[in-house]
Amino acid sequence: MSPSQARPQFESWGRFPKLFAEVRPLFWKEDFPASIAAGTKILAVGMGRSYGDVCLLQHGTLLTTPNLDRLISFDSGTGLLRCEAGVTLAEILDFAVPRGWFLPVSPGTKYVTVGGAIANDIHGKNHHVAGTFGLHIPRFELVRSDGTLVVCSPTENPEWYAATIGGMGLTGLISWAELQLRPIVSRRIRYRSTKFVGLDEFLALSQASAHKEYAVAWIDCVAQGRNFARGIFMQGEHDENPGPLTPLAKPKLTLPVDLPEFALSRFSVGAFNTLYYHKQMAKDRTGLTDYEPFFYPLDFVLQWNRMYGKQGLLQFQCVLPWESGTMGMTQLLEAITASRLGSFLAVLKVFGDAVSPGVMSFPVPGITLALDFPVRREVSFDLLDRLAGITADFGGRMYPAKDACMSPAHFQQFYPQWEQWAAYIDPAFSSSFWQRVTGRA
Amino acid sequence: MPDRDPLFPSRVLVLGATSSIAIATLRRLAAPNRHFMLVARNGDRLTAVAQDLLTRGALAVDTWIMDLDDTTAHPEMLASAAERLGRIDLALIAHGVLGDQHAAEADFEVAAAILHTNFISAVSLLTWLGNYFQAQRGGTLAVISSVAGDRGRKSNYVYGASKGALNVFLEGLRNRIDRDGVHVLTIKPGFVATPMTAHVPHNALFASPDQIAQGILKAIHRRRDVAYLPWFWFWIMLLVRSIPNRFFKKMNM
Numbered sequence: 001m002s003p004s005q006a007r008p009q010f011e012s013w014g015r016f017p018k019l020f021a022e023v024r025p026l027f028w029k030e031d032f033p034a035s036i037a038a039g040t041k042i043l044a045v046g047m048g049r050s051y052g053d054v055c056l057l058q059h060g061t062l063l064t065t066p067n068l069d070r071l072i073s074f075d076s077g078t079g080l081l082r083c084e085a086g087v088t089l090a091e092i093l094d095f096a097v098p099r100g101w102f103l104p105v106s107p108g109t110k111y112v113t114v115g116g117a118i119a120n121d122i123h124g125k126n127h128h129v130a131g132t133f134g135l136h137i138p139r140f141e142l143v144r145s146d147g148t149l150v151v152c153s154p155t156e157n158p159e160w161y162a163a164t165i166g167g168m169g170l171t172g173l174i175s176w177a178e179l180q181l182r183p184i185v186s187r188r189i190r191y192r193s194t195k196f197v198g199l200d201e202f203l204a205l206s207q208a209s210a211h212k213e214y215a216v217a218w219i220d221c222v223a224q225g226r227n228f229a230r231g232i233f234m235q236g237e238h239d240e241n242p243g244p245l246t247p248l249a250k251p252k253l254t255l256p257v258d259l260p261e262f263a264l265s266r267f268s269v270g271a272f273n274t275l276y277y278h279k280q281m282a283k284d285r286t287g288l289t290d291y292e293p294f295f296y297p298l299d300f301v302l303q304w305n306r307m308y309g310k311q312g313l314l315q316f317q318c319v320l321p322w323e324s325g326t327m328g329m330t331q332l333l334e335a336i337t338a339s340r341l342g343s344f345l346a347v348l349k350v351f352g353d354a355v356s357p358g359v360m361s362f363p364v365p366g367i368t369l370a371l372d373f374p375v376r377r378e379v380s381f382d383l384l385d386r387l388a389g390i391t392a393d394f395g396g397r398m399y400p401a402k403d404a405c406m407s408p409a410h411f412q413q414f415y416p417q418w419e420q421w422a423a424y425i426d427p428a429f430s431s432s433f434w435q436r437v438t439g440r441a
Numbered sequence: 442m443p444d445r446d447p448l449f450p451s452r453v454l455v456l457g458a459t460s461s462i463a464i465a466t467l468r469r470l471a472a473p474n475r476h477f478m479l480v481a482r483n484g485d486r487l488t489a490v491a492q493d494l495l496t497r498g499a500l501a502v503d504t505w506i507m508d509l510d511d512t513t514a515h516p517e518m519l520a521s522a523a524e525r526l527g528r529i530d531l532a533l534i535a536h537g538v539l540g541d542q543h544a545a546e547a548d549f550e551v552a553a554a555i556l557h558t559n560f561i562s563a564v565s566l567l568t569w570l571g572n573y574f575q576a577q578r579g580g581t582l583a584v585i586s587s588v589a590g591d592r593g594r595k596s597n598y599v600y601g602a603s604k605g606a607l608n609v610f611l612e613g614l615r616n617r618i619d620r621d622g623v624h625v626l627t628i629k630p631g632f633v634a635t636p637m638t639a640h641v642p643h644n645a646l647f648a649s650p651d652q653i654a655q656g657i658l659k660a661i662h663r664r665r666d667v668a669y670l671p672w673f674w675f676w677i678m679l680l681v682r683s684i685p686n687r688f689f690k691k692m693n694m
Contacts, residue, residue, distance in 0.1 A: 027461070027636045028486055067461075084489075095497065284471035 010062050013305055014051035015312030016375050016404055019058040019432055027067045029084070029175045032166070033145045033428075036061070041430045041441070042145070044173045046113030047088060050120060051315040051372075051402030053432040054168050060430065063117055063173065072176060079181035085115030085140070085174040090299075092179070097291075098245050099221065101181035102238065104136035106295045108347075115174040120401040121166030121361040123351070125214035125295070128206075131354030134165035140177035145428035149175075153358065163424035166358030168400055170434060172426040186243025189214070189294040191236035192286045198229050199326040199333075203367075205233040206350045213237045214294075216349045220273045220340030221333065221371060229333055230277060231348065236294055248290070254302040258310045269342060308374050315402035316384055317370035318391040319351055319411055320362060329367055330392030332387055336371070339383045346371035359421050362399045367435075370402065381405055400433055411437035443486055450530030450581060450661070452477045452524045456509060457536025459486040461635035462585060464493075465654035466533060473498035478503040478522045481536075492563060509536050510558055512565040519569045528577065531661065532570050534563055534584040539637045546661040547601040548648075552599045559603035564610060571614050581624040581661050584611055588629045588669065591678045594694045626660055627667045628653075631674040 026032055026044075036042060041060035048055050056062075067145045068086030075081075077386065081092065088108040089103055106124040107117070116122075121134045139153040142164055150172070152161035162208070164171045179352050183352055196202050209215050212235040219231035298304050305313060320328040328347075336342050347370045351363045373380045388410045389400055397414035398406050412418060418438070425434075430441060451474045455463050457566030458479035467477065481487045484506045491502040503525050505518050523529060526574045540555035563584065574580040589597055608627055615625035632638060632647045653670045660668035669675035684692070 025634075025636075026487070027639070027640050030485065070489050071496040072489075072492050074496050 022061045046116035046150045049402040056432045082178045102184045119169040121358045125216045128352035132356040136180045143173040166200045166361035186239040187235040188239040194233045209235040219234045221336045221346045304383045311375040317399040317402040319368040320396035321366040324394035452526040454532045460535045461533035461650040465650035471499045476501045480505045579622045583626040630670045
């Protein structure tokens with residue numbers, strides 16, 4: 001009855017590229033670095049929800065952290081939570097919401113660990129007011145492969161603090177962190193969704209709602225002509241009227257099989273987008289909703305990435321600075337629309353001015369676009385290369401956590417500080433992303 | 442009956458409190474009415490578990506650092522637990538080792554050490570606790586055994602024998618003290634993703650510690666005698682037990 005001896009494979013959320021590594025779960029902080037053989041290349045990974053290869057290491061050892069899931073302390077007066085770095089945002093919400101506290105920053109999925117959220121310095125629908133996740137992490141501990149413990153904060157070891165936030169997990173193992181939660185009086189979100197056509201209308205809506213806590217737009221990357229760049233702009237705020245804090249039991253659906261490649265043809269995507277756009281009849285709609293569907297609509301279907309079939313999917317996310325105006329974004333959208341590879345999930349959002357403490361952090365003020373593509377041999381890669389080129393031309397940058405094919409030249413142009421920052425990388429740590437974009441070990 | 446109370450068990454003793462299944466069970470129990478006494482060998486780990494439970498809202502957490510192999514120290518620790526908790530509603534015995542089967546085949550001392558940890562030390566705890574619960578006329582004694590105790594297999598029969606012996610002991614103890622209102626629960630998990638199994642690749646039969654914890658709490662509330670966890674192991678082991686030895690001895694499992 002011994003389980004099969006097949007070599008374990010760890011996949012990122014995009015399921016591309018397919019790489020092999022030994023997977024070693026960490027159960028206690030002291031499991032690292034004591035149990036690691038000298039000379040082994042390693043990388044600590046959480047839930048593997050980044051899309052490309054920042055959480056992969058070909059022929060190395062992946063130390064998985066989700067068993068480092070213990071809470072350490074919580075101050076119910078200030079909302080400061082200290083926990084081990086493998087605790088997921090879902091676990092924090094389960095703990096904090098009934099006590100009247102909420103995450104300071106929520107990405108599109110709650111199934112990510114605190115360590116992963118720091119390493120990729122994630123952002124959410126409130127970036128324009130709250131900045132990145134790292135801005136809400138007053139302290140954390142970094143464990144280096146030589147056993148050194150480095151407690152990091154803006155005042156203690158500030159250079160390590162800055163190198164590790166957004167440091168793609170390469171500076172060592174994040175073992176615990178402090179997270180500043182924000183108070184809420186209800187699970188409910190007061191939202192408003194507005195249809196728009198064109199980037200100018202999107203920007204006008206963004207400006208008009210700049211004071212709202214959450215704002216994001218879904219954009220149709222298939223429609224052409226007079227419907228070009230149509231979408232739905234969603235904004236929301238925590239309801240200030242006291243309401244329910246305890247969760248409603250909900251079943252979770254799991255996509256049990258990989259869908260065949262043809263399931264995502266441009267016809268089905270086009271039809272979905274048209275339906276989605278017209279689902280909302282009125283130009284403007286307002287209401288109250290639970291925070292779960294507002295923040296994590298896709299978490300309702302666990303493993304939705306299987307929709308893209310065995311080959312997986314490619315994500316693209318870039319930010320273009322304000323200086324490039326809407327011209328760069330128009331060119332990106334035109335290239336995507338013309339390629340007919342557009343996806344269901346294209347998201348447009350304005351990044352605010354809050355500066356992350358992270359040296360390698362992705363967000364800069366401007367407009368960010370995120371969407372995914374099926375892996376279709378050369379076509380998808382050609383398109384992504386073209387999008388990277390437009391991004392570079394307009395002085396923007398791409399997001400490593402969502403990338404599987406950025407060229408070394410582009411990475412080094414997007415993050416000119418990379419070489420200086422690399423001094424903070426733990427000598428035992430690496431990732432396939434890092435090897436790909438720098439050619440280093 | 443206090444056992445049907447949704448707040449039951451409010452005073453909980455856990456032996457081997459840093460095992461993954463114990464942690465998952467404790468976490469599900471962490472609530473403002475609960476007082477825990479946790480026993481384990483590693484002080485740092487024990488502190489981490491205690492902090493986690495207190496942060497999640499447990500009323501109080503007492504800890505006791507000891508190696509449960511040291512059976513002579515059991516009575517002192519158990520008496521202290523009974524005193525600190527005031528009464529014991531639930532005692533969960535969760536410590537154990539998988540051991541090295543190959544080493545145990547070659548060296549009796551290795552085999553004896555596995556039997557000591559998994560069986561003899563549990564017998565020592567159960568003797569004291571069985572009498573305590575009998576005098577208390579109530580409470581639940583939940584013991585983590587294994588499906589491996591249902592049949593001896595060449596890949597882990599020393600471990601299997603320790604758990605098989607434990608199953609028989611618990612069956613007899615239940616027969617003796619059930620009539621005094623004491624609930625004796627034999628928990629038989631299948632494959633669980635814990636440090637004990639971290640060295641083998643995980644297949645679809647593997648359950649998470651939290652799934653097992655959920656099953657343990659359900660079995661406690663339903664006063665089950667034996668719980669296979671997850672449930673499908675009952676059917677798998679029914680099949681495995683039904684294979685005649687003349688075939689079984691030729692199989693590779």
